[in-house]
Amino acid sequence: AQRVTQPEKLLSVFKGAPVELKCNYSYSGSPELFWYVQYSRQRLQLLLRHISRESIKGFTADLNKGETSFHLKKPFAQEEDSAMYYCALYTGFQKLVFGTGTRLLVSP
Amino acid sequence: NAGVMQNPRHLVRRRGQEARLRCSPMKGHSHVYWYRQLPEEGLKFMVYLQKENIIDESGMPKERFSAEFPKEGPSILRIQQVVRGDSAAYFCASSPGTGGYEQYFGPGTRLTVT
Numbered sequence: 001a002q003r004v005t006q007p008e009k010l011l012s013v014f015k016g017a018p019v020e021l022k023c024n025y026s027y028s029g030s031p032e033l034f035w036y037v038q039y040s041r042q043r044l045q046l047l048l049r050h051i052s053r054e055s056i057k058g059f060t061a062d063l064n065k066g067e068t069s070f071h072l073k074k075p076f077a078q079e080e081d082s083a084m085y086y087c088a089l090y091t092g093f094q095k096l097v098f099g100t101g102t103r104l105l106v107s108p
Numbered sequence: 109n110a111g112v113m114q115n116p117r118h119l120v121r122r123r124g125q126e127a128r129l130r131c132s133p134m135k136g137h138s139h140v141y142w143y144r145q146l147p148e149e150g151l152k153f154m155v156y157l158q159k160e161n162i163i164d165e166s167g168m169p170k171e172r173f174s175a176e177f178p179k180e181g182p183s184i185l186r187i188q189q190v191v192r193g194d195s196a197a198y199f200c201a202s203s204p205g206t207g208g209y210e211q212y213f214g215p216g217t218r219l220t221v222t
Contacts, residue, residue, distance in 0.1 A: 006150075017125040034210075043111070044151075044199065086151065092173060093156075094139055095164060100150035 002027050002091045006099035013077050021072040021102045023061075023087030032090035033070040035061055036098075038051050039083045047072075047085070057081070077106045110134075112214035113182075119222045121190045129185040129217045133202030139163075140183040141211060142175060145197040152182050157183060158205065190221045 003026040013019055025031055035047040048056045050063040050070060061072045070087060086097040113132040121127050129130075133140050142154040156164040157177035168175065172190075178184040187194055197218050201211035 001137065009148075018157060036213075046210050049210075072152060093164060094141075094171045095156060096141075097153065098143075098151040099193075 001029065002089060002097050004087050004089050004097050004099035006085075006087055006102050008102045010103045010105065011101070012105045012107065015079055016076050019072075019074045019077045019081070019104065019106075021087075021098060021104065023070045023072065025068050025087075025089050027068075027089055027091065031063065031068075031070075033061075033063060034088040034090070034096070035059070035070075035072050036086040036088055037083050038086070043067050044086065066095075077104075079106050079108060082106045095107070110185060112200055112212050114198075114200050114217050115213035116217060118218050118220070120222060122222055123191055124189050127187040127190050127194070127219055129187075129198050129200075129219070131183040131185070131200030131202075131214055133183070133200075134212050137202035137204050137212070139203045139205035140177050141201040141203075142183075142185050143201065144201045145199065145216075147196070151199065154185070188217075190219075192221050193219045195219055 005024045033050045036044050037047040038044045059074045063070050082105050084099045084101050084103050088096045115130050140157045143151040145151050151169040155168050155175045160179050172188045174186045196218045199216045200214040203211045
């Protein structure tokens, strides 16, 4: 079954603390994974994709096929990082499967 | 480029009425996706359309829900005889459909059934 699991509904940290948003997937093929973000009152937008191995706004995510994970990390959280984060798996045929999302709250 | 447009942003319907949600994809995009987000849940895929074709409707409820993407005009998600359980945020996304996986999302329509 194709599934994306984000175990935490809410992650609350203080400014400057490290952040790790967890994402695990279940997929029989070679996975293509993404992180989408939704800031308050804004639309969902792509944050980063594993295939490009990029760092966006200080966030990185490494695909670990052994652990079937694609955790999103940032060493020092900022208040403006507060948002809803969705992990997504591309399952072919132009289709994405999303996790349930994790709300990140960064306090001053 | 104005991005993906959805209207209305908020829609209130009484039980038994019909709801029509519209989505205009980004310019140059020919692929449209509809997702539903129920309270406390993630985004659930509903349907994937190209112009005048339904490609994948595996996430659509079997009854009362239909979608179209005509040659001209926006994509429409229609919900007939709405029930309270249809209350949700409905998001539309579009993509150019040529190679890239990225989907561009609209602001969503929040449907409330009273």
